[in-house]
Amino acid sequence: MEAKKTLNLTLKVWRQKNAQTEGAFETYEAKDVSPDASFLEMLDSVNEILIKKGELPIVFDHDCREGICGSCGFMINGNAHGPQKSTTVCQLHMRQFEDGQELVLEPWRASAFPVIKDLMCDRSAFDRIIKAGGYISVNTGGARDANSIPISKVNADEAFLSATCIACGACVASCKNASAALFTGAKISHLALLPQGQVEKDERALNMVSQMDAEGFGACTTTGACSAACPKEISLTNIAKMNREYLRASFAQKEEVAGGDLA
Amino acid sequence: MSIILDSKVPNGPVETKWQNQKFNMKLVSPANKRKHTVIVVGTGLAGASAAATMGELGYKVKAFCVHESPRRAHSVAAQGGINAAKNYQNDGDSIYRLFYDTVKGGDFRAREANVYRLAEASVNIIDQAVAQGVPLAREYGGLLSNRSFGGAQVSRTFYARGQTGQQLLLGAYSAMMRQVDLGTVELHARREMLDLVVVDGKARGIVVRNLKTGELESHEADVVVVASGGYSNVFYLSTNAMACAVTATWKAHKRGSYFANPCYTQIHPTCIPVHGENQSKLTLMSESLRNDGRVWVSAKKDDLRAPQDIPENERDYYLERVYPSFGNLAPRDIASRQAKYRIDEGFGAQGEKAVYLDFKDSIARMGEAKISERYGNLFQMYDKITGENPYKMPMRIYPAPHYTMGGLWVDYNLMSTIPGLFVAGEANFSDHGANRLGASALMQGLADGYFVLPYTVGDYIANTKLGAVKTTDDAFKNSENEVNKEVQKMMTIKGSRTVDSLHKELGHIMWENCGMSRSKQGLTESIDKIKKLRETFWNDVRVPGEAKDVNPELEKAGRVADFIELGELMCRDALTREESCGGHYREEHQIDGEAKRDDENFAHVAAWEWSGSADKAQTRHKEELKFDNVKLATRSYK
Numbered sequence: 014m015e016a017k018k019t020l021n022l023t024l025k026v027w028r029q030k031n032a033q034t035e036g037a038f039e040t041y042e043a044k045d046v047s048p049d050a051s052f053l054e055m056l057d058s059v060n061e062i063l064i065k066k067g068e069l070p071i072v073f074d075h076d077c078r079e080g081i082c083g084s085c086g087f088m089i090n091g092n093a094h095g096p097q098k099s100t101t102v103c104q105l106h107m108r109q110f111e112d113g114q115e116l117v118l119e120p121w122r123a124s125a126f127p128v129i130k131d132l133m134c135d136r137s138a139f140d141r142i143i144k145a146g147g148y149i150s151v152n153t154g155g156a157r158d159a160n161s162i163p164i165s166k167v168n169a170d171e172a173f174l175s176a177t178c179i180a181c182g183a184c185v186a187s188c189k190n191a192s193a194a195l196f197t198g199a200k201i202s203h204l205a206l207l208p209q210g211q212v213e214k215d216e217r218a219l220n221m222v223s224q225m226d227a228e229g230f231g232a233c234t235t236t237g238a239c240s241a242a243c244p245k246e247i248s249l250t251n252i253a254k255m256n257r258e259y260l261r262a263s264f265a266q267k268e269e270v271a272g273g274d275l276a
Numbered sequence: 277m278s279i280i281l282d283s284k285v286p287n288g289p290v291e292t293k294w295q296n297q298k299f300n301m302k303l304v305s306p307a308n309k310r311k312h313t314v315i316v317v318g319t320g321l322a323g324a325s326a327a328a329t330m331g332e333l334g335y336k337v338k339a340f341c342v343h344e345s346p347r348r349a350h351s352v353a354a355q356g357g358i359n360a361a362k363n364y365q366n367d368g369d370s371i372y373r374l375f376y377d378t379v380k381g382g383d384f385r386a387r388e389a390n391v392y393r394l395a396e397a398s399v400n401i402i403d404q405a406v407a408q409g410v411p412l413a414r415e416y417g418g419l420l421s422n423r424s425f426g427g428a429q430v431s432r433t434f435y436a437r438g439q440t441g442q443q444l445l446l447g448a449y450s451a452m453m454r455q456v457d458l459g460t461v462e463l464h465a466r467r468e469m470l471d472l473v474v475v476d477g478k479a480r481g482i483v484v485r486n487l488k489t490g491e492l493e494s495h496e497a498d499v500v501v502v503a504s505g506g507y508s509n510v511f512y513l514s515t516n517a518m519a520c521a522v523t524a525t526w527k528a529h530k531r532g533s534y535f536a537n538p539c540y541t542q543i544h545p546t547c548i549p550v551h552g553e554n555q556s557k558l559t560l561m562s563e564s565l566r567n568d569g570r571v572w573v574s575a576k577k578d579d580l581r582a583p584q585d586i587p588e589n590e591r592d593y594y595l596e597r598v599y600p601s602f603g604n605l606a607p608r609d610i611a612s613r614q615a616k617y618r619i620d621e622g623f624g625a626q627g628e629k630a631v632y633l634d635f636k637d638s639i640a641r642m643g644e645a646k647i648s649e650r651y652g653n654l655f656q657m658y659d660k661i662t663g664e665n666p667y668k669m670p671m672r673i674y675p676a677p678h679y680t681m682g683g684l685w686v687d688y689n690l691m692s693t694i695p696g697l698f699v700a701g702e703a704n705f706s707d708h709g710a711n712r713l714g715a716s717a718l719m720q721g722l723a724d725g726y727f728v729l730p731y732t733v734g735d736y737i738a739n740t741k742l743g744a745v746k747t748t749d750d751a752f753k754n755s756e757n758e759v760n761k762e763v764q765k766m767m768t769i770k771g772s773r774t775v776d777s778l779h780k781e782l783g784h785i786m787w788e789n790c791g792m793s794r795s796k797q798g799l800t801e802s803i804d805k806i807k808k809l810r811e812t813f814w815n816d817v818r819v820p821g822e823a824k825d826v827n828p829e830l831e832k833a834g835r836v837a838d839f840i841e842l843g844e845l846m847c848r849d850a851l852t853r854e855e856s857c858g859g860h861y862r863e864e865h866q867i868d869g870e871a872k873r874d875d876e877n878f879a880h881v882a883a884w885e886w887s888g889s890a891d892k893a894q895t896r897h898k899e900e901l902k903f904d905n906v907k908l909a910t911r912s913y914k
Contacts, residue, residue: 031826049551049663057776058554064774064820064829072826074344077517078557080657081442082348097660104660129488130826137465140345144457148450149409153329153726156400156407160364163418173411173436176443180347209409 020046020107023115024059026071032127032135038117041071048108052095053078053085055107073132080104080244083179086186087132088119093183093242101181101244121182123191125229138228139180139196145224146217147200149209168206175203177245184239184247190231195239197225198255199247205258215262222259281534281883281899284687285389290375290905294393297688298731302738309334312737315482315497317469317524319346321441321718322701323503324448325725331455333730338495339452340464340484342519342831347449350505350517351721354441355562355654357425357433358718360398365422369430371395378716379906381427381607382681382709383858383873385540385881388905389688390706394716397723402434404726408447412436425714426563427607427913433715438562438654444718448725467493468831469524471755472500472531472697479528479697480745483755485763487831490824492756494747499696499733502528503725506680506702508541510839510846511791512783514677515547515560521835522842525684525703533692534883534897536685536705538842539850542712542859543792544678545571545611548661548671549630558676559661561633562654563714566604568638568647569671571595571611573623573631580626583634583670594618602913609711609859609871610913612675616792617869625672634670675792679717681708681859682849685883685899689732690724693883695740698733700724705881710858763823766833771816775832778813782806782836782843790847795863799851806844810890813840841890849882852896875908 022043029036041063046055053075060070075085080101087102089095095105110116118132126134164172176199184195201218204210210217233252240249286297304312312335316327319341327339341349361374374395379386402420406412412434413421422431436443455461466487473481473494481496504524508514529535546561574581575592594614596603606614615631618624625632639647644667648655655666662672683705690698690706701721708716745751785805789798813836821827855878856862856871865872881899 047552047554050554051556051661054554054556057556061774061776064818065772067820069821070829072828076343076348076519077350077353079353079517079559081439082343082350082352082517084344084348099656100660104657106660106663108663133826136344140347140453140463140465143347143450144453146457148454149407150454151404151407151451152332153325153404153451153730154400156403159362159402159406159412160419162406164414165418166414166416169411169414169418172409173413173443176411176436176446177439179442180345203411204409207409207411209407 017048018112020048020110020112022046022110025115025117026131027119028071028131029128031130036128046107048106050107051078051103052105052107053103071132072130075103078103081179083181086121086181086183088121088186090117093187094244099244099246121186123185123230125191125193126182126185136180136182138230139182141228142193142197142221142224143200146213146220149204150213162208164207172203172206175199175206175247175251178247179245181244183242183244185230187238187242188231189236189238190234192233192239193225193228193230194233194252194255195243195247197221198251201258202251202254205254214258215265218255218258218262219266222255278895279897281685281881281897282687283387283899284689285387286688290388290392293389294396301731301735304734304738306334310336312336312499313338313497314499314501314733315495316340316501316503317482318349318503318505318703319449319452320349320351320503320505320701321445321448321721322725323349323501324445324452325722326501326503326700326729327461328448328451328455329726329730330733331452331458331460334460337455337461338464338497339461340467340469342466342468342487344465346452346463346465347446349445350520351445351718352442353517354718355438355560356564357423357435357440357715358401358444359425359432359715360402360434360719361395361432362399362402364420365431367430369432373430374398374432376906377428378707378713379709380911381711381713383711383871383911384709384875384879384903384906384908385857385901386707386709387901388903393728394707394720394723397727398719400727401719401722405444405447408451410436410443410447412443423564424567424605426566426605426611427713435564438651441718444722448722469504470527470759470834472528473751473755474531474694475745475749475751478695478740481747481752483752483759488826490822490827492759494752494756496745496747496752498737498742499698501698501700501729501733502684502703503700504703506683507839507842508677508680510782510843511677511786512779513550513555513558513787515544515558518557521838523835523838525699526838526842528684528692528694528697530886531694532886533694533697534685534885535682535845536881536883537682537849538846538884539790539853539860540681540710540858541677542608542679542681543612543675545608545615545675546633546673547676547678548658549628549674559657560676560678561658561671561673563608565633565651565654568650569604569633569635570637571604571631571633573618573625577622578627583625583632592623599913606913607711607713612792613861613869615675628672630672630674632670633673635666636670639667677791679712681705681710681712685881689735690728691732691736696736698729700729710860763830766817766819766830766837767823769815769817769819771818773812773816774818775829775836778809778817779832779836779839782809782840785809786843786846790850793861793863794850796851799847802847803844806840806847810840813837845884845894848894849884853878853882879908
């Protein structure tokens with residue numbers, strides 16, 4: 014097969030030593046990039062050259078490079094994970110770009126995601142939201158036979174679609190308010206759609222939403238930017254479901270208190 | 277001197293061994309459990325499930341992962357499914373059949389008792405996952421759906437589209453996060469284990485590097501569980517994630533934990549082929565695709581025609597031809613080897629290192645919608661990576677390193693040769709023999725973590741006198757000093773070779789000589805080459821930046837240094853094992869291209885003991901394997 018035409022690109026990359034120091038853009042050239050290379054492989058090549066020149070390589074989070082671990086992610090020309098729809102930056106390939114293009118790379122910008130270094134930021138706030146209630150309280154052992162809980166295929170499929178969130182943070186980075194509503198809503202919806210999740214659904218919604226607010230994420234104004242940027246195409250209806258769950262739980266909680274008073 | 281290892285397999289028929297063992301184990305009272313600390317290294321399926329379950333039981337658990345979040349462990353990438361002997365399909369499955377298939381699939385090099393226990397636990401895993409809210413695939417009636425996988429003639433694989441690993445891991449992760457919320461599990465993310473601390477012959481703690489600050493930290497415990505995954509990245513290009521490493525297990529090995537069967541590696545037959553020199557990793561296309569895809573090459577040598585121009589009668593569906601009873605569902609080692617033969621003989625797709633995986637017939641039979649429902653996300657991923665649409669064109673695939681059956685030697689209780697060090701999941705060697713069947717890795721990780729370790733760790737604690745240790749003790753300080761010395765050494769070399777370039781060189785040696793096909797000559801030469809590479813590394817590596825900072829190059833350098841030492845041991849192990857079995861294929865031992873085992877001389881586990889220095893050869897010990905239930909036979913899928 015004939016060799017494919019390679020690309021030359023100009024990269025403007027956000028470099029920042031740590032959360033305490035200010036960052037700035039630096040310009041690098043990426044030369045002879047294969048269109049079959051992934052975006053991160055292109056950055057690997059730039060880093061190899063930087064290391065050989067005695068400079069510090071660009072730091073970015075990444076791991077599986079299959080679009081499933083959720084480690085990678087930064088802005089490319091203002092788009093979370095770059096221009097291709099439903100694609101993480103590790104699965105973005107250079108054939109999506111034109112020769113001579115200039116690309117601006119920035120980390121996720123959100124006060125709840127402080128920058129650690131360069132394009133790497135701290136998304137542990139997501140773990141704390143899950144910790145607040147993103148689970149079903151069931152200990153190991155003693156679970157009943159799996160087929161004794163029939164679940165309609167429609168609900169199971171919908172729960173699966175919510176559960177495919179990889180916690181990459183593109184939703185937060187794309188939102189003008191840096192809201193984590195799509196992330197939180199996806200987990201609340203996933204568990205609320207299943208019979209196993211019913212028992213704790215009220216506390217779950219209340220606790221997760223309250224943790225989300227405590228982490229400093231902004232409010233949701235339903236612009237849909239999150240869902241448009243989501244590499245797993247998590248639908249906006251997850252936020253609607255979260256709001257419904259939260260509202261219902263708020264009333265339910267009041268009734269419970271009232272009931273307690275009567276007793 | 278070589279010794280015979282005691283696997284501590286309990287007496288009695290295989291069906292009751294685990295039941296009896298559980299009853300005979302000593303228990304730790306609930307009031308005492310909270311006085312004992314258990315360290316768990318790794319938060320994949322094995323680690324997260326172990327941490328969650330031991331937290332629930334009341335132990336003080338400290339969980340460590342190199343990732344930013346425990347949910348990012350590489351178990352997340354498993355696509356196809358998880359086996360369980362539920363027999364929901366009424367197609368003749370049973371615990372015994374899953375046991376039998378797994379022992380045979382491992383080419384009779386696994387320990388029977390462990391495999392039986394694995395098959396028993398498989399049914400509980402599915403129940404547990406569903407109780408946690410894991411959204412496994414369902415039929416319209418609301419019941420769970422199954423598919424078939426390689427090496428089996430029943431449908432026992434449960435799945436969540438092409439994201440089974442992700443969904444099961446999120447189940448285990450959420451169970452663990454619940455324990456973090458309850459205060460029984462303490463989470464330490466972005467930490468890499470760089471040493472095991474052994475006090476009075478027992479594992480009592482670890483030294484980790486904080487990957488955010490570069491500081492070294494010591495943690496003490498009564499028990500250390502290592503669940504840090506496999507070592508396929510020794511080949512540089514593999515389907516493993518970039519951070520997958522042998523480092524945690526290798527450090528334990530250097531402290532006295534024997535390393536078993538390092539040469540047993542799995543080369544997965546269906547991966548996207550290599551595109552160029554700068555490629556950083558390979559991507560798997562799930563084995564489940566072989567349920568509906570047919571593997572073929574042109575029947576003509578050096579055929580450069582595009583696949584659509586090759587008429588049906590000029591195609592060689594070689595798996596169906598050679599293995600009529602299993603066809604495209606032949607096990608992984610066999611399917612990979614057959615692909616290699618076709619390509620070596622000059623039948624590769626348009627002259628390239630690839631064969632075709634074709635869905636044309638399935639699409640004609642069931643329609644595009646049905647295929648999309650089953651494999652949509654995989655097709656989409658293939659399209660993204662290659663720029664080709666697999667609904668219209670057959671996929672091009674090639675084998676790639678995917679899983680390692682070898683690992684730290686453990687007894688029936690999953691305890692290593694260091695008392696108090698337990699090893700779970702891919703990090704141990706125990707259940708898959710010389711070849712792992714598809715959909716068995718998730719099963720093993722979760723069986724170890726949910727259903728085995730919580731019992732055996734308790735038994736160890738109840739039976740062992742554990743004095744108090746502190747991280748200010750000499751043993752911890754010595755370990756910290758040694759780790760620090762190694763880190764400083766790597767930082768100060770400031771040579772001319774980047775870490776990646778050294779890793780690629782190692783990967784090339786390993787893939788060519790210790791990959792799908794191995795020979796005495798190739799292995800002998802490789803050992804010399806790897807020794808030279810080790811010298812180059814320690815004289816000429818360049819690690820930029822500072823040690824006390826976020827420094828991914830330093831992290832990689834440490835991992836590559838360990839891979840180099842492991843690579844040499846893998847070649848030695850492969851050289852000593854003068855037979856072919858499963859994924860270990862020695863050119864000198866074959867019958868018509870099929871693996872030729874030597875049960876008389878090699879029906880044993882080889883477990884290597886560190887000699888104290890990388891320059892000194894390690895000692896090979898044995899554990900004899902007995903097959904009381906599954907009769908030793910030539911493994912045939914024809």
